[in-house]
Amino acid sequence: xxxxxPSFPVAPPASSRLWTSGTTGGVAVVVxxxxxxxxxxxxxxxxxxxxxxxxVTWLGSRNPxxxxxxxxxxxxxxxxxxxxxxxxxxxxxxxxDPVLIISGGEADDIAGRRIVLANSAARDLLxxxxxxxxxxSAMRDPNVLEAIDEALFGGISRTIDYAAGGSRTxxxxxxxxxxxxPDGSPLALLGLRDETDVRRMELMxxxxxxxxxxELRTPLASLSGFIETLKGHAREDPAARDRFLDIxxxxxxxxxxxxxxxxxxxxxxxxxxxxxxxxxxxxxxxADVADALSVLSEDKGVAIHLVAADEARIxxxxxxxxxxxxxxxxNAIKYSTTGSIVEIxxxxxxxxxxxxxxxMPGATRLSLxxxxxxxxxxxxxxxxxxxxxxxxxEHLPRLTERFYRVEGQKSGERAxxxxxxxxxxxIVNRHRGGLIVESAPGEGALFTAxxxxxxxxxxS
Numbered sequence: 001x002x003x004x005x006p007s008f009p010v011a012p013p014a015s016s017r018l019w020t021s022g023t024t025g026g027v028a029v030v031v032x033x034x035x036x037x038x039x040x041x042x043x044x045x046x047x048x049x050x051x052x053x054x055x056v057t058w059l060g061s062r063n064p065x066x067x068x069x070x071x072x073x074x075x076x077x078x079x080x081x082x083x084x085x086x087x088x089x090x091x092x093x094x095x096x097d098p099v100l101i102i103s104g105g106e107a108d109d110i111a112g113r114r115i116v117l118a119n120s121a122a123r124d125l126l127x128x129x130x131x132x133x134x135x136x137s138a139m140r141d142p143n144v145l146e147a148i149d150e151a152l153f154g155g156i157s158r159t160i161d162y163a164a165g166g167s168r169t170x171x172x173x174x175x176x177x178x179x180x181x182p183d184g185s186p187l188a189l190l191g192l193r194d195e196t197d198v199r200r201m202e203l204m205x206x207x208x209x210x211x212x213x214x215e216l217r218t219p220l221a222s223l224s225g226f227i228e229t230l231k232g233h234a235r236e237d238p239a240a241r242d243r244f245l246d247i248x249x250x251x252x253x254x255x256x257x258x259x260x261x262x263x264x265x266x267x268x269x270x271x272x273x274x275x276x277x278x279x280x281x282x283x284x285x286x287a288d289v290a291d292a293l294s295v296l297s298e299d300k301g302v303a304i305h306l307v308a309a310d311e312a313r314i315x316x317x318x319x320x321x322x323x324x325x326x327x328x329x330x331n332a333i334k335y336s337t338t339g340s341i342v343e344i345x346x347x348x349x350x351x352x353x354x355x356x357x358x359x360m361p362g363a364t365r366l367s368l369x370x371x372x373x374x375x376x377x378x379x380x381x382x383x384x385x386x387x388x389x390x391x392x393x394e395h396l397p398r399l400t401e402r403f404y405r406v407e408g409q410k411s412g413e414r415a416x417x418x419x420x421x422x423x424x425x426x427i428v429n430r431h432r433g434g435l436i437v438e439s440a441p442g443e444g445a446l447f448t449a450x451x452x453x454x455x456x457x458x459x460s
Contacts, residue, residue: 097193098122101179102135104152104186110136113148116187125192144190147176151188154178162192170273171199200270207266207402216258219251254417261419265402268320268426276431279454280316282380286344289325293333301338304329312348312380314451320427321451325382327420328447332386335445340387347381349453355379360438360446366396369425369435371452379433381450391439399437400425424449 092099098121105112113135118128126138139145143160150156155178162174172192179187226244234240290306297304314321325344332342347355352373358365391399391406398404403418424447428435431451439445 092117093120095119096121097191098125099192100126100128100190102148102152102188102190103181104149104188107149107153110145113145113152122192139190141174144174144176147174148188148190151176151178152186170194170196172196196273197270200272203269216255219255219258222251223248258417258419261417261423264323265419265423265426268423268430272426272430274430276315276317276320278315278317280314280318280321282312282314282321282382282451283346283348284311285318285321286325286346286382289322289329290344293326293329296330297333297342300333300336302333302336303341304333305341305343307343307345312346313454314380314431315454316431316451320430324424324427324449325384327424328384328449331420331447332384332388332445335388336386337388343383343385345383345385347383350379350381350450352377352379355381355434355448355450356436358438359383359448360385360440360443363390363438363440363443363446364393364396365436365438367434367436368396368400368421369428369433371429371432371434374452378453379450380453381448383446383448385444385446387444390441390443390445392441396437396439400435 098119100118100122101116103112103114103116105114111134115128115131115133115135115138117131118126118133122128123130128138135148136145141162144162147158147160150158157175157177159173159175162172164170164172171194173195175191175193177189177191179189181187226248230241230244234244286306290304294304329342329344336342356367395406400421402422405418425435428449428451433449433451436448436450437445438448
């Protein structure tokens with residue numbers, strides 16, 4: 001039966017206060033309106049003819065003014081109507097999207113906006129009770145609050161974008177609809193739909209195309225130029241041909257590394273909001289990286305010193321943790337001078353104050369990534385230091401930007417892609433950790449990545 005049918009009783013008698021009493025019957029009317037707005041397909045299935053009429057009839061029979069009188073609620077068929085109310089409430093609670101019903105109060109009194117009902121998803125997201133809480137205590141985005149006021153007092157429906165702040169931003173589509181109420185007081189329905197993955201995929205696509213086209217343009221132009229030269233006057237010059245082919249091979253290798261890093265960064269960004277579930281020993285991971293890069297360091301004439309400590313187990317993705325340590329160590333080797341040392345250190349159990357303390361006296365220190373702090377959390381830190389040219393203060397904030405390079409620094413024949421530290425930052429963020437850089441011109445640089453310890457290690 002459609003809601004606009006004149007014969008359809010959309011509310012219990014005005015004298016009934018059951019819709020705010022928290023009882024099953026009162027919840028049913030409001031929940032039916034919610035489901036009709038949020039999921040018309042489910043609402044149509046639930047109505048199924050006259051069942052909603054029976055439900056509202058049952059609500060009317062529960063009017064306190066008629067208590068003690070014979071009513072349909074006293075008949076055996078009322079059991080089914082009670083079950084209808086419970087079913088509607090169960091459907092409201094089972095909705096995947098956060099949904100809230102909001103009452104208005106006075107138009108000029110923002111403190112009068114209260115949460116009448118919040119489903120399970122909304123309670124988990126906003127940390128609110130099922131009913132009765134002030135709206136501004138849970139939702140402070142001015143655009144969403146404005147849309148709610150327009151629905152409450154202007155009867156206007158709106159859909160807007162809403163971004164939840166924090167170190168891991170989530171994007172929501174907030175839709176607000178006015179609701180009729182049994183006693184005529186203003187009511188509005190607020191729903192939130194998580195579009196974080198959709199936004200991430202779109203940004204990943206746009207960034208990949210922009211970055212790939214920008215960074216691949218130079219090596220492709222170089223390859224095209226050498227190919228034209230080899231097809232022309234260098235065709236019969238063996239020495240020039242060999243030299244040009246070596247350069248072309250180097251450019252092709254650089255493009256291959258660039259594409260691999262872009263794909264790796266895009267994949268990490270896509271999964272950044274999904275916490276890892278594996279277990280990793282940071283000490284063993286650092287030892288594996290030192291062994292893997294030993295050939296590269298020997299070719300450069302740089303020694304790797306690994307300062308091992310007790311095992312430090314964290315929750316993490318082992319491949320990604322290896323990539324963090326390898327990228328930091330690879331950078332340290334590139335910018336080190338022949339005969340110098342790259343130091344890899346592990347601190348297995350630190351509190352929040354000690355993990356952020358300076359490890360390089362006299363150097364400029366900057367936090368490139370700071371996690372959300374939790375009381376009692378302890379950390380394991382891995383640090384990588386080189387003794388190369390170092391960096392001035394103004395360069396430090398931009399080190400994790402894509403393709404950013406410190407002007408005037410040379411990294412040897414095997415130039416990087418400019419994505420290594422961006423990858424490190426996103427991996428560390430996914431692991432709920434932090435990243436710190438300390439550096440001074442002529443003194444080298446020290447990078448520290450730290451991660452929360454496993455729960456059982458914290459308790460020991």
